Amino acid sequence: xxxxxxxxxxxxxxxxxxxxSRIAADYRIPHVSTGDILRAAxxxxxxxxxxxxxxxxxxxxxxxxxxxxxxxxxLQEPDTAKGFLMDGFPRTIPQAQALDAALDDLGRAITKTIxxxxxxxxxxxxxxxxxxxxxxxxxxxxxxxxxxxEGVCDKCRGELYQRDDDAEATVRxxxxxxxxxxxxxxxxxxxxxxxxxxxxxxxxDEVYASIREVLGPAGE
Ligand code: ADP
Ligand code: ADP
Ligand code: ZN
Numbered sequence: 001x002x003x004x005x006x007x008x009x010x011x012x013x014x015x016x017x018x019x020x021s022r023i024a025a026d027y028r029i030p031h032v033s034t035g036d037i038l039r040a041a042x043x044x045x046x047x048x049x050x051x052x053x054x055x056x057x058x059x060x061x062x063x064x065x066x067x068x069x070x071x072x073x074x075l076q077e078p079d080t081a082k083g084f085l086m087d088g089f090p091r092t093i094p095q096a097q098a099l100d101a102a103l104d105d106l107g108r109a110i111t112k113t114i115x116x117x118x119x120x121x122x123x124x125x126x127x128x129x130x131x132x133x134x135x136x137x138x139x140x141x142x143x144x145x146x147x148x149x150e151g152v153c154d155k156c157r158g159e160l161y162q163r164d165d166d167a168e169a170t171v172r173x174x175x176x177x178x179x180x181x182x183x184x185x186x187x188x189x190x191x192x193x194x195x196x197x198x199x200x201x202x203x204x205d206e207v208y209a210s211i212r213e214v215l216g217p218a219g220e
Contacts, residue, residue, distance in 0.1 A: 003111055004029050004083035004215070005103065007090070009185060010116035011178045012171070013123040013130070014200045015207060017139045019116070020087045022208055027218045029083040032074050034067050034091075036137050039163075059165055059173035061091055061181060068098045075102055083111075091182045096189075113189040114211055116200040120175060127171045131160040145204065 004027050008016040017033065024031035038056060041049030048070075052062045061067075071089055074080065090096040103109055118126070129142040131151075135158030140147045147153060151160050165174065189195045196214040200207055 002219075003108060004085075005108055005111045006083065006215075007086045007110060007113040007189070008088075008116065009113055009182070009189075010200065011118065011120075011123055011182075012174045013126040014116040014118045015126075015204065016087045016116060017137070018145070018204055019208055019211060020085055021138065023211060023215075024085050026212075027083065027085075027215065029085050030077075030079045031085050031087060032071070032080075032089065033087040033137070034070055034089040035087075037070055037074075038062060038067075039137075056165055057170075059170040059177060061177060064092055064094045064098075067091075068095060071095075071099065072102055075106075090185060091178075093184060093188060096185055110189065110192065110194050112215065113185075113195050114214065115186055115195055115197045116207065117197060118200040122201065123175060124168065124171055127166050127174075128168050130166050131162055133158040134161055135159075 006023070006027075006029070008020060008023075010016055020031045020033065023029075038049070038052050042053045042056070043049070048066060052066060055062045067089060071086075075084075086099070090099050100109070126141060126144065129144065131140045131142060131147075132138070133140075133153035133156065136153060136156045138153055138155050139145075140153070140160060147160060152158075153160060164170070186195060196211075198207060198210045198214070202210070
């Protein structure tokens, strides 16, 4: 593949964030996480953050217009010219159509949609045990991927915390929202012939090896 305009798709907890940093580093493309951007807006108490927070706390989707605006702006940044890795976007058909239209304007199209698949009960265990770095957003897990030192990020020594929306009741709702609103995107991208399905029940290293196989060499 020459251009790497990539989407990471999959239910909450599938391991998108875990895989994203390695893909972004190896293929030298920016990691665009709408969840990270929205959480930063909440923390900074911007207008968008204040508006988005109520949806995020309930495990509902933030309105399409807001996230589409975020991604349109992000695609104006020069670092996305050689490609990008979308993580957590698109999540609805209108978002996917807006992304296609924005790329079409640039004479580009999605090169691959990597779908990471994991069983529902495993997702609940992954999400309820997840811990995130306050500084670099790296995900850890209390059992499956513990940091070397409890409560401290391996990468930047930032403090680890548990997201409010990783409480079990909210997790169940997020999985339901995924099934009804986001899963149909697999068909949408299948029709474009760009889907690669990955077994997310493997270890993080094995998942990454499967992704590398699909993407091929990173180029120069
Ligand atoms: P997503 O971004 O898809 O919501 P994350 O990458 O944040 O998912 O992973 C969710 C949780 O599962 C984290 O606590 C992470 O450490 C853990 N995790 C990620 N990949 C695996 C894996 N292959 N096996 C077991 N646990 C994993
Ligand atoms: P996950 O670990 O479940 O993949 P994210 O960090 O991607 O979670 O998203 C957290 C929350 O941010 C979502 O539950 C939703 O409220 C909001 N969000 C993130 N991306 C989007 C999007 N593309 N569309 C709508 N809401 C979004
Ligand atoms: Zn960190």
